[in-house]
Amino acid sequence: MRRRTFAPLMLLAALVCTACVSLPTEGGVRVTEQNTQATPEAGFPYNPRPPQPGETPAEIVRHFLDAMTANPISTAVARQFLSAPAREGWRPNDAMITYADLTTPLGGSTVEVNLLGAHRLDSRGAWQGKLNEEQSRLDFSMVLEDGEWRINTLPNAMIVTDSWFADRYTQASLFFFDPTGTILVPEPVFVPRGDQLATALVSGLLRGPVAPRSDVSQSFIPRELQVEFSIPVPQDGLAEVALTGDVPNFDNDTLELMTAQIAWTLRQDPSIERFRVTLNGNPITGSGTRSDVDTSIGEPFDPAVRDSWLAPFALLKGRMISLNASGEQPLDGPFGRRSYGLRSMGLDLNAELVAGIADDGRTALLAPAEGDGEPQVVLSRASNLLKPAWDHVGALWLLDAAPSGAVVRVVVGGKVREVQVPGVTGEQVVDFVVSRDGSRLVAIVAGRGSDRVVVSRLARRGSQVRGVNPRVVWSEPGEKLDLRALAWRTPTEVLVARAIAGDLTQVTRRSVDGSAGLSSGDVSSELVRDRVTALVSSPLSGSPAWAVGAQGQAHLVASREDGFVPAPELRALTYVG
Numbered sequence: 195m196r197r198r199t200f201a202p203l204m205l206l207a208a209l210v211c212t213a214c215v216s217l218p219t220e221g222g223v224r225v226t227e228q229n230t231q232a233t234p235e236a237g238f239p240y241n242p243r244p245p246q247p248g249e250t251p252a253e254i255v256r257h258f259l260d261a262m263t264a265n266p267i268s269t270a271v272a273r274q275f276l277s278a279p280a281r282e283g284w285r286p287n288d289a290m291i292t293y294a295d296l297t298t299p300l301g302g303s304t305v306e307v308n309l310l311g312a313h314r315l316d317s318r319g320a321w322q323g324k325l326n327e328e329q330s331r332l333d334f335s336m337v338l339e340d341g342e343w344r345i346n347t348l349p350n351a352m353i354v355t356d357s358w359f360a361d362r363y364t365q366a367s368l369f370f371f372d373p374t375g376t377i378l379v380p381e382p383v384f385v386p387r388g389d390q391l392a393t394a395l396v397s398g399l400l401r402g403p404v405a406p407r408s409d410v411s412q413s414f415i416p417r418e419l420q421v422e423f424s425i426p427v428p429q430d431g432l433a434e435v436a437l438t439g440d441v442p443n444f445d446n447d448t449l450e451l452m453t454a455q456i457a458w459t460l461r462q463d464p465s466i467e468r469f470r471v472t473l474n475g476n477p478i479t480g481s482g483t484r485s486d487v488d489t490s491i492g493e494p495f496d497p498a499v500r501d502s503w504l505a506p507f508a509l510l511k512g513r514m515i516s517l518n519a520s521g522e523q524p525l526d527g528p529f530g531r532r533s534y535g536l537r538s539m540g541l542d543l544n545a546e547l548v549a550g551i552a553d554d555g556r557t558a559l560l561a562p563a564e565g566d567g568e569p570q571v572v573l574s575r576a577s578n579l580l581k582p583a584w585d586h587v588g589a590l591w592l593l594d595a596a597p598s599g600a601v602v603r604v605v606v607g608g609k610v611r612e613v614q615v616p617g618v619t620g621e622q623v624v625d626f627v628v629s630r631d632g633s634r635l636v637a638i639v640a641g642r643g644s645d646r647v648v649v650s651r652l653a654r655r656g657s658q659v660r661g662v663n664p665r666v667v668w669s670e671p672g673e674k675l676d677l678r679a680l681a682w683r684t685p686t687e688v689l690v691a692r693a694i695a696g697d698l699t700q701v702t703r704r705s706v707d708g709s710a711g712l713s714s715g716d717v718s719s720e721l722v723r724d725r726v727t728a729l730v731s732s733p734l735s736g737s738p739a740w741a742v743g744a745q746g747q748a749h750l751v752a753s754r755e756d757g758f759v760p761a762p763e764l765r766a767l768t769y770v771g
Contacts, residue, residue, distance in 0.1 A: 240263065240264055242257070242260055242261035242263070242271045242272070243261075244261075245257065245275050245342065247342065249342070251334075251336040251343045252299040253299075254275055254305075255275075255305040257275065259299075259353060261274075261275060262286075262352055262354055266388075272286075275344060275345055276344055276345050276346075277337050277339050280347065280348065284350060285350040286351060286352045287352075288317050288350040288351060289314055289315060289317060289322075290314070290315040290351060290354070290384075291309070291312055291349065291351045291354075292312065292315070292355065292359045293309035293310060293330075293354075293356065294310050294356050295310040296310060301336075303336055304333055304334065305336060306334075307334070308330060308331050309330040309332065311356070312324070312329070313325065314329075314351075315384060318381075318383050319383035319384040320381065321384070321705075334346075334347065359384075362386060362387055363386055365382060365383070365384055366391075366395060366462045367380035367381060367459070367462070367685075368380070368381045368383055368398050368399050368459055369454075369455050369497075371411060371412050371455070371495070372412075372586075372631055372654075373410070373655070374654075375412070375414070376495070376586070376587075377495055377496075377499070377631045378455070378495045378496065378497045379631050379633045380631075380685050380686050381403060381404040382707045382709070383398055385398065390424070391462075392435075392460060392465075393424045393425045395460060395463065396421055396425060396456065396459065396460070399413070399459050400417070400419050401417075402415075410654075411633060414448050414451040415452050416439065416441040418440060419437045419441060419473070420437065420439055421435070421436070421437060422436040427465055428465055431467030433460060433468070434470055434472070435469055435470065435472070437471060438474055439473070444478065449478070453471070453492070454492030454495050455492075456469065457487060457490070457492050458489075458492055460489050467488065467489060468487060469489065470485050470487070471487075497629070497631040497685040497733075498630060498684070498685050498732075498733040498735075499586055499771075502543040502734070502771065503544060504732075504734070504737070506730065506767060507525075507539070507541060507545070507766075507768055507770075508760060508765060508766055508767045508768070509529075509536060510522065512765075513530055513531070513532065514530040514539070514548065515530065517760060517764070518758070519757075519758040525564055526565065527562050527563045528567060529561055529563075529569070530564070534552070535552060536550040536551060536552065536559075537551055537552070537553045537766065538582070538766050539551065539766050540583055540590075540768060541563060541768065541770040542584045542770065543586060543588075543630065544770070545563050545770050547561070547584075547588075547590075548561055550569065551581065555577065555578040555579050556577065557576070557579075558573040558582065558592055559571060560572045572592075573592055576596070576601075577595070578594060579593070579594055579595075580594075580595055580623070580625060583628040583771065584628075584771055585629070586631060587606070587632060589659070590604065590605040591603075591626075591628045591635070592610075593626045593637075595622070595623045595624070599619070599622070600618055600619055600620065600623040602614075602626075606657050606659070607657050611659070613659050614660055614661060615664070616650060617637075617639070617648040617661070617664030617665075617666070618635065618639065618648055618661065618664070619661070621639045621648075622640040624637075624638040624645065624677060624679075625638045625678070627688065628652070629685060629733075630733060631685065632652055632654070633651060633652055634649055634650070634652060634706055635650050635652055638679075638690070643674060644670065644673065644676075645675045646668060646669040646677075647677065647680075647690060648667070649664070649706050650665075651663045665708060666708070667705070667706060667708035668708065677691065679729040679741075680729060681739065682732065683703055683739060683752055685733050686706050687705055688706065689701055689702070689704075689739060690702050690729075691726040691741060693725070694721070696725075697724055698721060699722045699723075699725065699726040699741065700719050700720070700722075701722055701726070701741050701751045720752070722749045722751065724743035724744070724749060725743055726741040726743055726744075727743065727744050728741075728742040729742070730742060730768060731752065732770075739753055740759070740767065742767060746764065747762045748762070748767065
């Protein structure tokens with residue numbers, strides 16, 4: 195095992211000393227006034243027809259909506275349908291509204307349109323969820339201008355069809371830092387494909403975190419900065435990022451963190467290998483004697499914690515082992531030497547400490563993964579402890595799925611603290627996970643007739659942690675959802691096991707923002723012929739993932755490459771985290 199700079203047994207003692215107890219719908223909304231060169235990713239060019247003499251108010255609105263589907267993305271024609279004051283005041287970059295269908299525009303001085311299956315994205319392209327019936331009704335007030343009808347008031351948003359949006363936008367992430375400034379926190383957004391991708395990514399990054407709370411995430415890029423002009427598509431892999439703004443000089447630490455944010459965000463554009471940042475024309479990044487920076491920098495801040503322990507662990511005849519495609523390796527720690535009757539376990543990210551849950555679900559034990567020492571009771575007299583989780587600061591997360599409602603606790607700095615997590619605390623919880631960056635807690639919450647997936651952000655101030663901004667990211671009103679298990683597949687996506695019928699289970703990828711956007715080439719869901727009770731997966735790219743049945747049979751899922759399948763006699767299969 196790898197070793198930290200401090201002894202695991204000292205950390206163990208500190209931890210236990212006081213304890214007894216369908217559409218992609220997110221993205222960077224960027225539209226331009228003028229047409230630009232079409233790219234292969236954008237599809238066929240489409241130049242909408244401008245207003246025609248004698249059109250009725252309803253026709254003006256209908257053709258205005260059509261004009262917003264210009265390709266390349268542009269509002270130049272759409273603005274011709276507006277009155278002079280409306281052209282000046284309309285802010286289409288404020289939001290994006292997508293819809294599956296709409297009713298025929300009707301009216302005279304006011305034209306009404308009802309959107310069906312509508313969703314909203316904010317100015318960064320972050321998904322805001324489904325619009326209700328009232329929000330889906332759009333009213334356009336009309337005015338005569340030079341004898342022709344024009345739109346005088348309208349929503350400050352781009353309003354486009356689902357299919358148009360899906361063809362032209364892709365899901366990506368903006369990267370900010372956690373409150374400690376030691377790990378990046380990804381915020382999912384949707385951004386335009388093609389030539390506008392890099393500009394949209396940097397522009398979204400400059401706006402700051404999607405949830406502007408410094409106790410959840412923070413940016414080291416000053417808010418006063420703006421992109422001076424569009425970032426050209428590089429032919430040699432070098433992107434020129436020209437920023438403007440009146441800001442003081444950057445110290446070296448701030449410059450390092452700021453550069454890491456830009457690098458992680460820009461590396462999602464496959465045409466960019468390096469970048470150069472200038473502020474008011476002067477270079478502000480450097481690498482030795484070079485003024486350009488490789489997009490691969492910043493690996494120590496990886497939200498998936500790339501240097502964490504890679505191999506999975508399990509129990510064999512009650513004893514803890516490490517395993518890989520080559521076989522099984524016994525461990526010489528307390529849980530490896532003999533059986534303690536554990537039903538689940540979780541390891542910290544360096545695989546140095548193990549939290550084990552007793553078979554009755556009432557007690558949590560803590561022990562070193564290897565070496566001498568005896569398990570210590572970190573929590574007792576619980577009701578039904580679920581599989582524990584760890585984050586990058588070494589905090590141990592425990593959730594007691596008690597009949598009276600879930601209780602969330604965190605073990606930090608030698609103390610067990612109860613954490614209020616809105617949307618989770620007091621609910622009937624089936625399973626939960628915590629992101630390695632410590633910014634999100636995701637839970638399956640059982641409801642009357644149907645389950646739901648809830649995401650709560652985790653806010654930190656010193657040693658104090660609490661849940662904030664809960665969101666239901668998956669529910670099916672009017673349809674039964676029988677959800678069984680959760681696991682991280684990327685830092686922004688989870689696998690969810692859904693019981694279908696009998697021994698048939700569907701394993702689905704869901705984004706933490708509630709949208710259905712997936713990385714290119716991934717399968718959104720697959721069927722497993724087993725009654726799945728657990729999912730085992732890592733947010734690190736390339737790690738195999740398994741759906742584990744009630745009898746211990748592991749099934750390879752959500753994996754692009756062939757992976758090994760653990761033996762059915764293994765129990766409590768897990769990665770670190």
